Amino acid sequence: MQRHDPDPDPLLHERTHLSRSRAALRAMREDVESLDIKDVTANWVNAAVLQRQIDDRIKALADLSHTPLFFGRLDYLHAPGADLAEGAEGERFYIGRRHVHDADGDPMVIDWRAPVSQPFYRASKKDPLDVGLRRRFGYTGGELTAYEDEHLTDPTESSQTSKLLQAEIERPRVGPMRDIVATIQPEQDEIVRSGLSGSVCVQGGPGTGKTAVGLHRVAYLLYAHRDRLARTGTLVIGPNRSFLHYIEQVLPALGELEVKQATVDDLVTAGIEVRGTDPAESAVVKGDARMAEVLRRAVRSHVTTPTEPLVVVRGSRRWRVPAYELAAIVDELRARDIRYGAAREALPQRIAHTVLVRMEQAGEAPDDRVQDAVARNAAVKAAVKTIWPPVDPAKLVLRLLNDPDFLAAHAEGVLTADEQKTILSEKPARSVKSAKWSAADAVLIDEASDLVTRTHSLGHVVLDEAQDLSPMQYRAVGRRCTTGSATVLGDLAQGTTPWATASWAEALRHLGKGEAVVEELTAGFRVPREVIAYASKLLPSISPGLAPVESVRETPGSLSVRESSDPDADVVAACVESLAHEGSIGLIAADPRIPVLAAALEAAGLPCLAPGEETTAASRLTLVPASLAKGLEYDYVVLDDPATLVAAEPDERTGLRRLYVALTRAVSGLTVIHGTPLPPQLA
Numbered sequence: 073m074q075r076h077d078p079d080p081d082p083l084l085h086e087r088t089h090l091s092r093s094r095a096a097l098r099a100m101r102e103d104v105e106s107l108d109i110k111d112v113t114a115n116w117v118n119a120a121v122l123q124r125q126i127d128d129r130i131k132a133l134a135d136l137s138h139t140p141l142f143f144g145r146l147d148y149l150h151a152p153g154a155d156l157a158e159g160a161e162g163e164r165f166y167i168g169r170r171h172v173h174d175a176d177g178d179p180m181v182i183d184w185r186a187p188v189s190q191p192f193y194r195a196s197k198k199d200p201l202d203v204g205l206r207r208r209f210g211y212t213g214g215e216l217t218a219y220e221d222e223h224l225t226d227p228t229e230s231s232q233t234s235k236l237l238q239a240e241i242e243r244p245r246v247g248p249m250r251d252i253v254a255t256i257q258p259e260q261d262e263i264v265r266s267g268l269s270g271s272v273c274v275q276g277g278p279g280t281g282k283t284a285v286g287l288h289r290v291a292y293l294l295y296a297h298r299d300r301l302a303r304t305g306t307l308v309i310g311p312n313r314s315f316l317h318y319i320e321q322v323l324p325a326l327g328e329l330e331v332k333q334a335t336v337d338d339l340v341t342a343g344i345e346v347r348g349t350d351p352a353e354s355a356v357v358k359g360d361a362r363m364a365e366v367l368r369r370a371v372r373s374h375v376t377t378p379t380e381p382l383v384v385v386r387g388s389r390r391w392r393v394p395a396y397e398l399a400a401i402v403d404e405l406r407a408r409d410i411r412y413g414a415a416r417e418a419l420p421q422r423i424a425h426t427v428l429v430r431m432e433q434a435g436e437a438p439d440d441r442v443q444d445a446v447a448r449n450a451a452v453k454a455a456v457k458t459i460w461p462p463v464d465p466a467k468l469v470l471r472l473l474n475d476p477d478f479l480a481a482h483a484e485g486v487l488t489a490d491e492q493k494t495i496l497s498e499k500p501a502r503s504v505k506s507a508k509w510s511a512a513d514a515v516l517i518d519e520a521s522d523l524v525t526r527t528h529s530l531g532h533v534v535l536d537e538a539q540d541l542s543p544m545q546y547r548a549v550g551r552r553c554t555t556g557s558a559t560v561l562g563d564l565a566q567g568t569t570p571w572a573t574a575s576w577a578e579a580l581r582h583l584g585k586g587e588a589v590v591e592e593l594t595a596g597f598r599v600p601r602e603v604i605a606y607a608s609k610l611l612p613s614i615s616p617g618l619a620p621v622e623s624v625r626e627t628p629g630s631l632s633v634r635e636s637s638d639p640d641a642d643v644v645a646a647c648v649e650s651l652a653h654e655g656s657i658g659l660i661a662a663d664p665r666i667p668v669l670a671a672a673l674e675a676a677g678l679p680c681l682a683p684g685e686e687t688t689a690a691s692r693l694t695l696v697p698a699s700l701a702k703g704l705e706y707d708y709v710v711l712d713d714p715a716t717l718v719a720a721e722p723d724e725r726t727g728l729r730r731l732y733v734a735l736t737r738a739v740s741g742l743t744v745i746h747g748t749p750l751p752p753q754l755a
């Protein structure tokens with residue numbers, strides 16, 4: 073494909089640009105390293121802050137030998153508009169992970185997130201976006217070794233799938249998740265670059281790049297709205313620790329070190345310890361959005377209408393506020409859309425104001441200080457304590473779950489009698505401390521806390537594996553981005569909780585982002601065609617109406633399904649067989665099978681890791697309980713008995729969905745070993 077290029081040795085030319093860019097990056101780093109802040113900072117706090125910023129900047133300017141400085145080049149037909157381009161006078165741009173400039177400030181490498189880089193991801197023969205040539209670079213061990221050209225305006229050149237993209241997708245997966253900056257696809261790029269103000273929801277089957285897209289979107293938003301998001305903060309929410317560990321390197325590799333990660337449980341368990349679990353039926357009711365109304369009523373039930381007048385003594389005078397006037401103040405505060413705690417704080421001032429009016433009517437001239445003093449008066453404080461008492465969210469939830477009458481009073485017409493019975497504790501705890509709180513209880517406490525004091529909202533939240541959240545969990549996440557936006561990622565077919573999301577529209581409503589656009593990703597970058605076709609046989613049973621993923625990869629021989637009369641031995645043998653290949657291996661099994669298989673592997677002298685432990689070239693086999701497989705991937709997967717995996721779940725649909733997740737973790741090959749008959753859907 074080099075026929076259009078007049079350059080006699082393009083590769084040499086590009087390598088020269090690479091080494092010059094590297095030198096320029098080194099010079100940029102040295103500039104920062106040589107900054108002397110002694111003279112510019114007046115105090116040690118400023119010095120420490122500045123030093124930290126400098127250290128971060130130095131880290132961000134590191135030249136990582138295994139991540140190429142640039143991966144693409146765009147030759148524009150015309151110089152892009154000066155307002156758009158980082159280097160408007162040039163027509164050729166090298167696209168990389170970060171911006172690099174030479175001593176004169178001219179760009180050597182353009183950040184992939186800059187507007188001028190966008191055509192690298194979006195330009196096509198149909199719409200070349202003024203790009204004459206798009207070049208992709210291939211690297212081997214940090215060396216630039218190949219390039220691939222597309223002449224977008226040349227009608228004689230036929231479109232082909234990029235071999236470099238293909239190679240990137242097929243590269244063995246050892247270690248944590250990698251970034252995909254070099255190969256983001258057009259439909260993914262649209263999501264990555266959608267604006268900060270709007271929320272986006274992405275429905276996509278296994279391996280369509282939802283997690284990758286969500287993480288790159290954060291990196292993009294931080295680039296495009298750095299100041300705003302530095303103030304308001306960003307957060308990535310994932311299903312569990314091992315998953316978060318798996319993805320934690322992606323953003324730092326893109327130069328973003330400030331993004332926090334958490335599970336939903338992490339967010340809501342501040343101050344209490346989760347030691348209990350709920351049976352499914354009660355967790356479903358506790359996770360139902362109607363609980364928000366029960367809690368709202370319970371919190372507000374603490375407010376009482378005053379029946380006694382209030383008498384404030386100041387000096388020799390007594391000021392009397394009649395009960396009906398106090399009641400009017402309370403009614404007005406009740407009607408306002410403010411938090412319980414905020415209203416409670418406003419109440420003494422309102423009462424004091426009424427007293428002040430009385431004083432003025434009596435010819436006094438009280439000022440603000442008098443109002444403050446009245447608000448702090450013991451009689452006023454005592455009245456406020458009776459009328460609008462403090463509410464402890466955990467105590468409130470404890471009482472709802474322990475006291476049938478209290479629950480009935482607030483759940484009347486909201487929860488049925490049976491539902492109320494379901495969530496009442498069997499062994500009522502005496503105190504918040506001794507209670508065996510469950511994860512669902514923690515979410516209730518979080519909701520109650522928000523009714524009392526507004527939860528702090530972040531600038532942007534990415535919610536991964538969203539399909540597993542209960543409505544109450546969506547609400548908990550939603551209140552952490554009320555003033556910001558969200559990226560919601562999930563797959564309805566992979567929902568394995570009893571309260572799994574059935575429709576995105578409804579989930580987004582619970583999240584408070586009903587206006588979010590739902591996008592769909594359908595191209596699969598992980599699972600080979602044969603394997604995804606096999607797994608997709610489950611779709612009609614687990615998520616009728618969802619289209620199967622279109623794998624971009626043909627890998628003949630990637631699926632092997634074997635019946636076995638000695639499954640433990642055959643599973644071990646399949647692991648040994650997989651280990652003969654390069655890359656990571658995951659042995660996925662029903663959770664109850666894990667101890668047996670761990671023993672079998674040990675007896676065979678095969679050491680294995682737990683999910684979340686990083687695979688390395690030396691230690692590549694992970695034993696994965698099916699319950700933790702979500703979101704993860706392995707080059708080769710050995711799947712232990714599907715029917716057992718299905719049977720380990722509370723119902724068939726959940727079992728088949730869990731199986732769908734397990735069947736879709738493989739990048740290069742899947743071996744299914746079954747000692748019992750396969751579920752009929754797979755037969």
Ligand SMILES: Nc1ncnc2c1ncn2[C@@H]1O[C@H](COP(=O)(O)OP(=O)(O)OP(=O)(O)O)[C@@H](O)[C@H]1O
Nearest residue numbers: 252255256257278279280281282283284597598703
């Ligand atoms: N454009 C791309 N170029 C290269 N690799 C990609 C691209 N998009 C996705 N991938 C790779 O495909 C794999 C699957 O991506 P990812 O884990 O983000 O998918 P997912 O939709 O979140 O899957 P799941 O539903 O199973 O959680 C990852 O290894 C990811 O790096």
